[in-house]
Amino acid sequence: MKTDSDWGKQWDSYWRNWLVEYKHTIKGPGEDMSPLEFDADYVKDKIVFEIGCGIGLLAAKINSMVLCYYGIDISPFAVEFARTLCPDETNFSVVQTEQDYKIAKDSLHKKIDTVLVRHVFIHLGEEKVLRYLNLARSVLKPDGVLYCNFFRPVAEGSVYIKKDTDQTSGAVVYFPKDHIYDILGRSGFKVIKMAEVAERYEVIAM
Numbered sequence: 001m002k003t004d005s006d007w008g009k010q011w012d013s014y015w016r017n018w019l020v021e022y023k024h025t026i027k028g029p030g031e032d033m034s035p036l037e038f039d040a041d042y043v044k045d046k047i048v049f050e051i052g053c054g055i056g057l058l059a060a061k062i063n064s065m066v067l068c069y070y071g072i073d074i075s076p077f078a079v080e081f082a083r084t085l086c087p088d089e090t091n092f093s094v095v096q097t098e099q100d101y102k103i104a105k106d107s108l109h110k111k112i113d114t115v116l117v118r119h120v121f122i123h124l125g126e127e128k129v130l131r132y133l134n135l136a137r138s139v140l141k142p143d144g145v146l147y148c149n150f151f152r153p154v155a156e157g158s159v160y161i162k163k164d165t166d167q168t169s170g171a172v173v174y175f176p177k178d179h180i181y182d183i184l185g186r187s188g189f190k191v192i193k194m195a196e197v198a199e200r201y202e203v204i205a206m
Contacts, residue, residue, distance in 0.1 A: 011075035046113035052120035056082025117148035133187035
């Protein structure tokens with residue numbers, strides 16, 4: 001089984017290749033291929049924590065709106081690149097997931113208004129999804145909001161990952177709707193809204 005370090009290296013390679021193909025679209029902070037796919041009220045003047053921030057495309061887009069932004073990612077390369085998108089912002093912090101996981105969990109305990117998990121669970125088996133949901137639960141304020149998404153079983157090549165698996169090797173993972181309610185419930189979340197958007201379930205939970 002791959003270690004977290006192995007997965008970090010795999011995602012380093014993914015993001016390097018992505019930048020080769022799409023870097024011409026990144027004209028500066030806030031201009032990227034990652035649209036703001038949710039109501040801005042969930043981030044405006046809020047303390048925001050993004051799990052799986054990648055190279056910081058969404059972070060750069062919302063940084064001028066938020067009160068404070070924190071991001072984590074498993075890819076060292078992605079973290080370093082994300083930091084370059086908002087280098088002079090004092091309200092902006094990105095760290096590498098596995099090295100700083102416990103630090104983030106402890107230092108941000110009950111301080112976060114909104115947790116974002118965008119296009120992350122589509123690559124994870126249930127064990128890791130639960131781990132990150134538990135992290136989200138621990139850092140959110142009592143009235144805080146989780147905004148996440150899951151892939152519906154309509155994407156070509158999608159697979160359903162059973163409970164005894166951990167992480168995929170690039171396949172698109174889908175969770176049936178009832179499974180999403182179940183896994184969020186086991187992490188202490190109640191689904192407030194679930195909408196079908198293209199191939200995804202967009203979920204707001206508290």
